[in-house]
Amino acid sequence: MSNPTPRIAIVGAGLGGLLCAVVLRRHGIRATVFERDAGAGHRGQGGSLDLHEDTGQAALRTAGVYDAFLDLSRPEGQEMREYDHAGTLVAHEDGTGEPARPEIDRAVLRDLLLDGLGADGVRWGTPVRRVGLVAGGRARLVLGDGAVEDYDLVVGADGAWSRVRAVVSGAVPFYTGSTLVETWFTDVDRRYPVLAGMVGNGMMLATEASDPTRLLIGQRGGDGSVRVWIGLRCPLDWAERVGVDLADTEAVRVHFLAVFAGWHEDLLRVLRESEGPFVSRPVYRLPCPHTWQHTAGVTLLGDAAHLMPPAGQGANLALIDAADLATAVAGAVAEGSGLDAAVRGYERIMHPRGAAAAEESVRALEQ
Numbered sequence: 001m002s003n004p005t006p007r008i009a010i011v012g013a014g015l016g017g018l019l020c021a022v023v024l025r026r027h028g029i030r031a032t033v034f035e036r037d038a039g040a041g042h043r044g045q046g047g048s049l050d051l052h053e054d055t056g057q058a059a060l061r062t063a064g065v066y067d068a069f070l071d072l073s074r075p076e077g078q079e080m081r082e083y084d085h086a087g088t089l090v091a092h093e094d095g096t097g098e099p100a101r102p103e104i105d106r107a108v109l110r111d112l113l114l115d116g117l118g119a120d121g122v123r124w125g126t127p128v129r130r131v132g133l134v135a136g137g138r139a140r141l142v143l144g145d146g147a148v149e150d151y152d153l154v155v156g157a158d159g160a161w162s163r164v165r166a167v168v169s170g171a172v173p174f175y176t177g178s179t180l181v182e183t184w185f186t187d188v189d190r191r192y193p194v195l196a197g198m199v200g201n202g203m204m205l206a207t208e209a210s211d212p213t214r215l216l217i218g219q220r221g222g223d224g225s226v227r228v229w230i231g232l233r234c235p236l237d238w239a240e241r242v243g244v245d246l247a248d249t250e251a252v253r254v255h256f257l258a259v260f261a262g263w264h265e266d267l268l269r270v271l272r273e274s275e276g277p278f279v280s281r282p283v284y285r286l287p288c289p290h291t292w293q294h295t296a297g298v299t300l301l302g303d304a305a306h307l308m309p310p311a312g313q314g315a316n317l318a319l320i321d322a323a324d325l326a327t328a329v330a331g332a333v334a335e336g337s338g339l340d341a342a343v344r345g346y347e348r349i350m351h352p353r354g355a356a357a358a359e360e361s362v363r364a365l366e367q
């Protein structure tokens with residue numbers, strides 16, 4: 001016996017939402033994916049991700065795009081170099097060890113999933129304004145233009161500031177006390193050979209043992225660029241407090257050169273010569289563990305469910321959440337068992353997994 005195909009809405013065409021839709025489509029279930037961005041190229045997708053075997057890579061296998069991922073990924077991107085503030089290399093992993101965690105640019109991975117979904121897979125430029133519950137364990141979406149649509153299941157894959165989350169939980173992300181200020185370089189091998197050498201094929205981290213309130217991270221992208229993050233322990237309104245206008249790139253540069261005074265010249269050049277403006281990205285997280293009472297008709301995955309500080313797990317978890325949820329739903333449809341029981345089963349696995357990763361990420365941030 002099989003169930004009639006449920007009407008499923010996925011809010012958010014990030015990595016989690018897209019992978020969920022791809023897996024459902026493989027099982028013959030067409031979910032509607034709502035994305036507020038006007039199109040795939042609407043905004044930059046950020047840096048490079050290393051995908052872990054049991055989570056990110058496993059999810060890509062479930063979605064049937066693992067071989068394509070291997071073709072596009074950069075195993076050499078796992079290289080990691082750590083420097084002290086005097087510019088001395090204190091640790092070096094060449095990236096050939098186990099477990100294998102190949103890197104892939106986030107934009108490339110997203111395009112891979114979009115290809116898997118097909119041209120009509122996403123309703124671009126369609127923000128979801130509000131979500132509510134209606135009779136019979138169903139959920140109602142109110143779209144940006146006021147239109148109303150009802151679904152058997154709404155999946156909140158809408159990231160840190162999820163609108164869907166409010167249906168199941170009152171939790172709101174809070175500032176961790178850390179901020180990453182992002183800037184970047186293009187064509188590093190030709191134009192910035194010193195930086196290219198420090199970053200190698202993967203990532204560099206520079207810290208000062210006596211002062212853990214500031215650090216520099218550099219990460220190579222697949223397109224010859226290097227993305228740099230200045231990590232700071234600081235108040236949320238740090239720029240205002242020090243009287244720096246973030247739109248004034250040269251003033252921000254002068255500020256950071258003072259903050260990092262005494263560091264080796266090669267590291268200071270990263271601040272002095274960066275091409276991009278400086279974009280302040282405060283790090284927020286949800287309380288941990290973040291769980292909720294199961295609510296028929298609505299569930300969450302990825303950052304919407306367990307936003308945590310960036311420590312290499314968030315995207316991997318979004319992908320495996322999505323694979324597990326879609327597989328559970330497809331199984332219920334095929335077997336004629338209840339959709340709601342399938343979602344409960346997914347949440348039983350996702351909650352402890354998300355909580356454990358969030359705890360680890362918080363510890364990593366504190367260190």
Ligand SMILES: Cc1cc2nc3c(=O)[nH]c(=O)nc-3n(C[C@H](O)[C@H](O)[C@H](O)COP(=O)(O)OP(=O)(O)OC[C@H]3O[C@@H](n4cnc5c(N)ncnc54)[C@H](O)[C@@H]3O)c2cc1C
Nearest residue numbers: 012014015016036128158159302303312313314315316318
């Ligand atoms: C600096 C930084 C570095 C990171 N590095 C790593 C890393 O190396 N490895 C790793 O695993 N993780 C990393 N992460 C974490 C990772 O980026 C996230 O955990 C991951 O992107 C979460 O995926 P998601 O699909 O849940 O949400 P998102 O990727 O945030 O996608 C959510 C989507 O929902 C859309 N949306 C939001 N609201 C609405 C709405 N109301 N209506 C319609 N659409 C909406 C958004 O536009 C977006 O497309 C990093 C994070 C940061 C900030």
